[in-house]
Amino acid sequence: MKFLKWLTNIDRRIIFLLMIGVVLVPMLFTIPIPFEVGEPVRKAFNAIDTLKPGSVIMFSVDYDATSYPECQPMIVAITNHAFRKDLRIILLGHIPTGLPLGQEAVERGAAEYNQNHEAEYQQAVEHAGEELDKYTAGYQEALKTAAAEFNQEYTLQHQETLDSLVFHYLEEVDSAAIKFQKHIFEYWKAVQYAGEEFNRHAAEYQKILKGDVREQNPGYVRILERAAAEYNKHITEYQEALEHAADQYLKRYGIDFVNLGYRPGMVPIIVGMGREIRDFYRQDYQNINVDSLPMMVGVHNYDDVAILASFAHGIQVETWIAFAGARFGQQIIGGVTGVVAPDLYPYLQSGQLAGFLGGLKGASEYESLIERKGLATRGMPAQSTAHILVIILIVIGSIAEFAMDLAERRRRR
């Protein structure tokens, strides 16, 4: 009896230490664990996996740092998946102190994607450059022959000036592309500037070309111009190849993802976005007009959003379901903390929710589906040991309780 008394009145700080121990120890080792993927997570995964490339997926950041360890791996994993499937992400949030978490996840996700595909991108750029070089060589050869034929040395010199202009221009574009991967507008500004510079120089060049040569040697100019036209086509191709490579291997702000920022008042915004997103989000988080973001062209309301993913630690997913889901038929998935997950099962059964990720386990299941091990997978062993500790504590506590109850009854009798 005394033992039992002692056992149940043990200083709680000892239990606290035990808890730290069971979480800390497995964390120090990486234990690979295979596990099954539950129904809700598989459904959520399929909903995203079957979307057409280019579809828009809306992320709503409805959690804050109090649920960081649970919801962050989810948004990271789904960002990764979305970028891989070439989906475009609209980020917004309904919790002021939570939005930066989503922003970090998506921007880091884009950076990670870009880094993973950097080699491919560089390769594509180089390949395009080589293709162009091939033509350049041929082109210059043709020019030289023509020049020799017409004894026009000085025009060759002019032509080289133009070439160097073109290359200077392309270099500018290239470096702008690398420098402003995230900020598409800066990029465009740089390209535009390079273009204007080029035009100015080219205009001067044209004057010389027209003035001097045309009169003296129309035949030569014709050859020159035809060669240039041919070359020009290849520059276009080069340009297109660059743009294509960027599309394929780079995730850029404004094209592949946007951040609309925070607006207060959840329900009115959810309802209002069914009509027009711009009524609430006229500008993105850095005051750029939404209309000038390329990916927002043609995205006006839920009709243009394939899936809404709400990462939430409260009733937010239910709010999305009640307003965006019921009223506008928006397909919704959830990424929620363990506390919220049981609330969502009725909606899964009724088909109002396409799927959801519940807690760290849900996140780790998603990570296993996209084959990218993140924080959740690494946390799972510690999660298991802590569960076992809690179970053991409940059982010991209960058994002690039973014994004391019996003793109490005996005493009373």
Add this chain to the structure above:
Amino acid sequence: MNFSTILGIWIAATLTIAILSFLYRDNPLYKFAEHLYVGVSVAYWVIYAAKFTMEQMVVNVFADNWRVFLETGSATAFLEAWILVIPTALGFLMLTRWFGPRVGWLSRWPIAFTIGLGAGLGITGSIQGILLPQVQATFLPLWTPDLWQVVANLLLFVGVISTIIYFYFSRPHKGLLGGVSRVGITFIMVSFGAAFGYTVMSRVSLLIGRLYFLVYDWIVGTVDFFKALL
């Protein structure tokens, strides 16, 4: 890793430990961290209100429309710009609360407006979004060729009905009603048990997150930082 990051990590680690120290007992370190938290989070709301409401929904919208009006003379743009005076004025009325009850009662107008809109949206939203679909999803045939499905449908049917009946207060829970509500409370207990398990899971995850930070970002990170320096 740069200096700002390592400094940040150390500050974060200190604060983490300060809060964890509450486990030993309530102490000045914990109080410090808690009070800091209150101040910092309020500052976030202020910045957000200023940026995302005052600037983006009021000032910039006004400016845009005003510019359009100046350029084209459009009456709609003029109206669109000046109609913003209404919500802004209502917003400032809301803040009359700052100055005590003598003028504070003015805040009732904007509050009445938001409460009314919220309640109105809530009625239709709750009926259309939750009540009808949830009831509809419970319309289940209790017979299918798949036996497991039969069990599931039956449990769902019985569980939903008995739970609703448990919260029925107009009759004493005796006889049939008592039996059904007894079944209901059994379902409720299973459901609460599940919630209990999930909550434990959730709380443990938070701890994992923080300890992970302490071990990998703080200790390992610091070691890496100094390794890189040397």
Add this chain to the structure above:
Amino acid sequence: MKRTLPLIITFLAGVFVVVTFFIPREPFGSLEQRMLVWYSILGGFTLLLGIDSLIKHHTRKVARREKDWFYSLVTLFGLFGTLAAGIVTWAKYGTPLELASLNEVGGFFWVYKWIMVPLQGTMFALLAFFIASAAYRAFRARTFDATLLLIAAILVMIGRLSMGVVPATLVLAVLLVAAGIHRLLIRKPVFGAVLAALGVGLGVLVLAFPQDAIRLAPQVQEWLMSVPQTAARRGILIGVTLGTIAMSIRIILGIERTYISST
């Protein structure tokens, strides 16, 4: 003016959005949209509501050197320091939410990541400890209801394990047997016998077929969640929703007025 006008405003606003829900025709839709935008703008102002009393409370404490005034100073420091960080970052990048400010000491993102996140996150991480200690010292499987609750909870926890399913299940079996013996001893033979038998059966089965136990545990968990749990949750949900709707109707009709008197 003080009481009637707010009631009228509430009534009109509430009825308006209910009516526009049913009328697709313009100008109802665009009017509703405008109301919603205004609501959102007002929401921005409500973010500022508690600040005055917070600042007043803490400055007063500091000014009068009341007990714990130092902590009030900390709160004020946190508030104005973060405000300054936000304004500086905003001025520099045109938005306070610029990820690049993570690399600047005192940037808005930097403050967020290294002060806000640890404070907020750790505050809730404390709960893991409190649960563990409450699990040990306060949760009791004495009544039928509590026993059921704890068994369901443990089953769910086992189902979410990625290792240690077999030992955890054995611990559950021990609990069942102990609860059964307890019930037997307090003269509840049927319930006791059932519990004890369940416990022994579970233990034997798990020891005999450990692989199947590992495979089945998540499925049992999923089934518990998606069938009985869903049923009860839906029943509760329907009740709560009816309550919410009743409350909303009462508010619109001006029957429920606590929100006015409390301001």
Add this chain to the structure above:
Amino acid sequence: MVLVYLTALLFAQPVSDANAATPVVLRPVENLRTQDTPNDAGQSIDLSWKLSPDSARVKRYEVYRAQSAKGPFEKIVEFLVPTTAYTDADTLLRNKKDYYYRVDVVGELESRASCEIAGPVQTKPEWFNTNRIPVLVFALVYGLLLILYIEFAKRDREMFVRRIAGLDAIDEAVGRSTEMGKPILFSFGIGYLTDVATLAALSILRRVARRAAEYETRILVPNYDPIVMTAAQETVKQAFSEAGRPDLYQEGDITFLTADQFGYAAGVNGIMLREKPGTVFLQGVFYAEALILAETAHSVGAIQIAGTNMATQLPFFIAACDYTLIGEELFAASAYLDRDPQLLGSLKSEDIAKLITVGLIVVVSVVGTIGAVLTSISGESGILRSLTEFFNSGFERLVSFLTTS
């Protein structure tokens, strides 16, 4: 832009000649139908058609619109995959004007075939969204019930509400505290006076305080919010007067602790360890501090009666406390104790709505079950067959009645 310039600068490429092969004949799409989109604000027309028999060879579908049957037709959209429907919601559409539509199929080598022109069709805004009738019906019926029952309750305050187990326990628990000579502790958690649960908890406090006054037992109420504290003081004072013992009321027992969550929990813990209350009431709004309070109360051996509507904390209360008022039970308890017509009326109308819901579920599920059973036993024809169809289609119709959009 530069490229445009380059092209301008250097001569344009000669256009290569297209092969002048004969196009293959395609058959057009069939059965083009147009309709004003129902239940909308106007400016929208639904189109639907059947695929061309040659759809395998169709490269794209083009939809044209005109304001007169003679044209000019203007292309509004094209599809590269087989498509059979489109909603034209062009903002240029005007209500109550005639529009005509045509769908072309385009095959190899730009061969094309146009279907018959459909129209005229007008678009108009609707006054009522018929898809939402169920919502309207429910809102009206429920609102009416609510008003009715509140009126009833005003006249008959003794309307029946069943007793709730946790309430019965109040008297017993107060009695036990008195026996042991220990005080009672009552906590509202960290709610405000605007929370319904806090209001409900106040009516429970009134009951507890009254019993405590009758038994001459001390009652301690540490508070998180100053306004709630004032309300609690009023309530206890009044209850003590009603019990005829205003002399026992001690304002110092109802105190303000602190307005931060864990600080409050630590403070209440301290009081519990010092005063060792015999009974602890945890009623109102609780978050994470619930666990800490319940654990300490249990460790000092107090009877605990909890009540909250916070779903996340309820499991812990049930596991740790002797009695727990679950969500709606808390509100029902306050209606039971207070006899406030508003609460009583709401409770009653909710009960009626619950009965209706249960009835609906039972009826529809029974119809569905009969249909399912008949389906599995009925043959190809005969009376059983038609009965089966009757039940199955009835079930489907009943289920789809609740569908809204």
